[in-house]
Amino acid sequence: RGDKANTDSLVTFFFTDFPDSFGAKAMANVFQHYGDIAEVVIPARRDRRGRRFGFARFDNVVNGRRFEHELDGIIIGRDKISVNISRFRRTDGGRNPDQGKEA
Secondary structure: OOOOOOHHHEEEEEEEOOOOOOOHHHHHHHHOOOOEEEEEEOOOOOOOOOOOEEEEEEEOOOOHHHHHHHHOOOEEOOEEOEEEEOOOOOOOOOOOOOOOOOO
């Protein structure tokens, strides 16, 4: 994208339970139908249960919880993906995104 100056308008979502054949580009193509997708990252490592996971960053999200619910309903083939607001941006007890930054 190139315009990384205003990252406050970006909302990051955690997703899992997507097809093994899908990479970041394929997931970005899925998510682009739902909103202004800024980036998709799928780490090479897996979670504790051996499942793949990733993060999708969207711009211009008006209501994060409503959008989370909409994304959580996405079905790819026979798989329903699981989507949650990333815990690092939650306001309901998740980790503070400014923690550890110098003032």
